[in-house]
Amino acid sequence: MAECKKYICVHGHFYQPPRENAWLEEIEIQESAHPYHDWNERITQECYRPNSVSRILNDAGKIADIVNNYIDISFNFGPTLLSWLEIHQPDVYQRIIDADMQSIVQFEGHGSAIAQVYNHIIMPLANRRDKETQIIWGIEDFKKRFGRNPEGMWLAETAVDTETLEILAENKIKFTILSPYQAARFRRIGTNEWIPGIDSRRAYVCNLPSGKSIAIFFYHAELSQGVAFKGYLNDGKFFAHQLMSAFDSDPSEAQLVHIATDGESYGHHHRNGDMALAYCIHYLKKQPDIKIANYGYFLRKFPPQYEVQILENSSWSCAHGVERWRSDCGCKTGGEPHWNQKWRKPLREALDYLRDELAKIFESKLKDYHPNPWELRNKYIHIFQQRSRTKTLRFIEQYIGKDLKEEEIITIIRALELQRMALYMYTSCGWFFNEISGIETIQILQYAERAIQLAEDVAQVDLYPHFLEILSQAQSNIPSLGTGADIYRTMVVPKRLSLTQVGMHYAVSTLFEEDARNLTVLNYECTSEELTRIKAGGQLLVIGQTKVRSKVTQSQKRFSFVILYLGNHHLIGNTADSLTYDEYASLVKKFREFFDAGNLTQVLELIKDNFASRTFSFFDLFKDEQKKLLDRVLDIQVKNALDFYERINERTFLLLNLMHKEGLTIPEILITNLKTLVIQNLYDELSSPTLPDIDKIHEIEQIILKWKFRIPTERLNYAATLKINTLVEEYRKNQNIHLVVELSIDLINSLKSIGITPQLNELQDLIFTIIKEGKFPQSEMFGVLLLANKLGMEIRGKLNKSAPSMA
Numbered sequence: 087m088a089e090c091k092k093y094i095c096v097h098g099h100f101y102q103p104p105r106e107n108a109w110l111e112e113i114e115i116q117e118s119a120h121p122y123h124d125w126n127e128r129i130t131q132e133c134y135r136p137n138s139v140s141r142i143l144n145d146a147g148k149i150a151d152i153v154n155n156y157i158d159i160s161f162n163f164g165p166t167l168l169s170w171l172e173i174h175q176p177d178v179y180q181r182i183i184d185a186d187m188q189s190i191v192q193f194e195g196h197g198s199a200i201a202q203v204y205n206h207i208i209m210p211l212a213n214r215r216d217k218e219t220q221i222i223w224g225i226e227d228f229k230k231r232f233g234r235n236p237e238g239m240w241l242a243e244t245a246v247d248t249e250t251l252e253i254l255a256e257n258k259i260k261f262t263i264l265s266p267y268q269a270a271r272f273r274r275i276g277t278n279e280w281i282p283g284i285d286s287r288r289a290y291v292c293n294l295p296s297g298k299s300i301a302i303f304f305y306h307a308e309l310s311q312g313v314a315f316k317g318y319l320n321d322g323k324f325f326a327h328q329l330m331s332a333f334d335s336d337p338s339e340a341q342l343v344h345i346a347t348d349g350e351s352y353g354h355h356h357r358n359g360d361m362a363l364a365y366c367i368h369y370l371k372k373q374p375d376i377k378i379a380n381y382g383y384f385l386r387k388f389p390p391q392y393e394v395q396i397l398e399n400s401s402w403s404c405a406h407g408v409e410r411w412r413s414d415c416g417c418k419t420g421g422e423p424h425w426n427q428k429w430r431k432p433l434r435e436a437l438d439y440l441r442d443e444l445a446k447i448f449e450s451k452l453k454d455y456h457p458n459p460w461e462l463r464n465k466y467i468h469i470f471q472q473r474s475r476t477k478t479l480r481f482i483e484q485y486i487g488k489d490l491k492e493e494e495i496i497t498i499i500r501a502l503e504l505q506r507m508a509l510y511m512y513t514s515c516g517w518f519f520n521e522i523s524g525i526e527t528i529q530i531l532q533y534a535e536r537a538i539q540l541a542e543d544v545a546q547v548d549l550y551p552h553f554l555e556i557l558s559q560a561q562s563n564i565p566s567l568g569t570g571a572d573i574y575r576t577m578v579v580p581k582r583l584s585l586t587q588v589g590m591h592y593a594v595s596t597l598f599e600e601d602a603r604n605l606t607v608l609n610y611e612c613t614s615e616e617l618t619r620i621k622a623g624g625q626l627l628v629i630g631q632t633k634v635r636s637k638v639t640q641s642q643k644r645f646s647f648v649i650l651y652l653g654n655h656h657l658i659g660n661t662a663d664s665l666t667y668d669e670y671a672s673l674v675k676k677f678r679e680f681f682d683a684g685n686l687t688q689v690l691e692l693i694k695d696n697f698a699s700r701t702f703s704f705f706d707l708f709k710d711e712q713k714k715l716l717d718r719v720l721d722i723q724v725k726n727a728l729d730f731y732e733r734i735n736e737r738t739f740l741l742l743n744l745m746h747k748e749g750l751t752i753p754e755i756l757i758t759n760l761k762t763l764v765i766q767n768l769y770d771e772l773s774s775p776t777l778p779d780i781d782k783i784h785e786i787e788q789i790i791l792k793w794k795f796r797i798p799t800e801r802l803n804y805a806a807t808l809k810i811n812t813l814v815e816e817y818r819k820n821q822n823i824h825l826v827v828e829l830s831i832d833l834i835n836s837l838k839s840i841g842i843t844p845q846l847n848e849l850q851d852l853i854f855t856i857i858k859e860g861k862f863p864q865s866e867m868f869g870v871l872l873l874a875n876k877l878g879m880e881i882r883g884k885l886n887k888s889a890p891s892m893a
Contacts, residue, residue, distance in 0.1 A: 214253070330373070413430055626651040
């Protein structure tokens with residue numbers, strides 16, 4: 087049999103910029119992502135999850151197969167995104183890891199996952215040691231997750247220079263992927279004549295000044311643009327034919343037609359893009375003269391016969407090289423037509439100044455502990471990947487090698503964390519868009535502020551004056567916002583957090599938590615040595631002595647606090663240096679006396695006289711804590727409102743039905759009352775974490791249909807998806823297929839009749855697997871197949887041979 091000469095590879099660059107608050111290491115609520123908590127969660131549901139359980143439809147529109155797309159494509163995930171997925175979407179995370187393991191088998195030892203420079207900085211604009219850390223952190227993160235060394239590495243925005251390629255080669259990276267417009271010229275190895283441009287269907291070797299070399303794949307630009315912008319994902323078969331059309335009809339040598347796009351194209355940017363990708367791969371696999379490949383597999387099978395020279399300081403998303411990340415080059419996304427991006431230059435200059443000053447502090451503080459502080463920074467990933475006190479002490483023992491005082495350990499970790507922030511502040515998205523006040527730029531400036539704070543802690547230096555002087559040269563396109571320095575003062579500095587502020591968040595938590603002596607507030611551990619709660623009607627007073635410890639820097643602080651909750655969002659909090667036991671006991675006695683007597687004036691005087699270090703109110707809370715407090719208050723008010731609506735409904739329901747039957751005009755306010763009540767009851771039922779109450783849902787369904795209510799589908803679709811997934815979890819816990827089938831059929835029928843369309847991927851995957859593997863008893867055959875039909879599955883030929891017979 088003649089060896090195949092036609093290979094196809096689809097690469098997805100799956101990435102989200104770090105969105106975590108620089109102090110909390112958690113993403114605060116993002117209202118623009120509603121009904122999801124944040125954009126990571128939303129894009130996971132639209133893209134990352136569907137690609138792990140993607141449906142292939144047959145000609146009748148039935149689900150013929152469910153596949154994990156990650157097995158058959160080449161892909162990279164940003165390490166910071168994988169960190170988030172591991173914690174918040176562990177099932178999706180595990181499917182990504184499993185896909186790489188399966189691809190190793192499929193592609194003869196070559197996994198489909200490749201690494202990425204750690205937090206997506208523009209490598210040609212970084213100094214050498216920052217490039218080294220980005221690559222080393224990317225490799226170490228990959229090894230921890232995928233259990234092997236990466237063969238390839240994705241460069242942020244494919245931005246490249248020779249020094250970056252040298253460092254990749256030094257770290258045993260075999261290949262990277264670039265745009266065809268980043269190739270200067272190529273030639274067959276052993277010949278002298280250079281040819282301008284590139285043929286993207288080959289693998290190339292780039293010989294480097296050091297004598298090392300690295301392979302480079304240049305993706306097919308037109309096909310990649312077709313996926314991203316020209317509708318290829320509207321039809322999987324059309325997509326496949328477009329890829330096939332790029333081959334020579336009878337190639338004399340092996341050709342690799344390959345594309346590279348943002349992975350979010352497959353579901354987030356293009357609805358059901360994952361299904362188009364799945365069908366495309368399915369269709370290509372049936373072609374006798376074509377094979378699906380990944381880069382590592384193709385590179386081993388067909389070593390480069392051509393060498394290439396790159397265009398220095400080039401990228402895939404800027405026609406001017408890498409100017410998009412340092413000047414007003416004309417490349418932008420969104421914004422008003424008259425806006426400019428002159429702010430990019432002073433922004434980079436300000437951060438470069440900060441980087442260099444932070445480097446001096448870092449070296450001066452760590453030179454007594456390690457001969458090469460920058461090598462220590464490269465190792466720091468082994469702590470921050472998964473923080474614990476034990477890992478920190480082991481790190482100190484392994485790399486410092488001597489007993490240290492607690493203050494010295496804190497200094498070392500603060501200095502290392504300072505450097506992590508110094509790298510995070512260069513995340514590429516900060517320059518990519520149109521305006522310096524955009525959320526992406528505010529995010530990287532938040533990392534800069536955290537670095538400045540750590541520099542103050544470590545070296546008692548003030549880096550603000552010159553930093554803000556440079557930022558003041560960056561003018562916002564929105565006149566009312568002023569300069570970059572103004573934006574920094576108003577939108578970044580207020581985010582700065584101290585241990586005392588964390589303690590006050592803990593104090594707010596003590597208002598409502600039953601067991602509040604030991605709580606974790608995001609990445610801080612809070613422990614109360616003394617805690618007293620005094621309640622009077624709807625008002626609550628808490629006084630305590632607590633210790634707050636950062637799980638990041640290991641620093642800790644003891645202090646005393648008092649918090650007075652007056653209802654709604656009204657709270658007054660204050661702190662003081664840690665009180666003695668006698669002082670604390672005396673104050674508790676006085677507070678109890680005045681509070682029980684309803685003498686708030688004296689309570690406030692006590693607070694003023696004894697807790698003067700820092701005041702605290704609702705407006706100082708983290709966004710999620712604000713929402714949690716408001717939700718607690720509003721839940722009570724909503725319940726009261728619903729009780730009122732229910733009483734009105736009880737008095738008028740029979741009259742409404744009578745008027746409806748007789749065709750009489752019904753007062754709009756009573757119809758609105760009924761609709762509000764019904765929709766809220768439906769949302770409450772769907773969003774509860776329990777198994778569905780089918781009788782209740784059916785009753786609500788009948789009312790909606792009778793009165794022809796138009797319902798808000800986005801919020802209800804989201805809640806219904808969660809409810810469907812409770813059934814999947816129920817099966818995984820108890821293997822009760824009868825219950826899951828019965829509830830699923832009833833729930834899907836009711837939801838469909840009122841226009842609610844939840845995501846069914848997880849349930850479809852579960853039932854598809856059960857049918858294929860025959861994991862159900864004979865008595866459940868009819869129900870399982872009925873549910874499969876409801877879920878749009880083609881079951882003929884899918885039953886496992888060991889499954890119960892239909893006879």
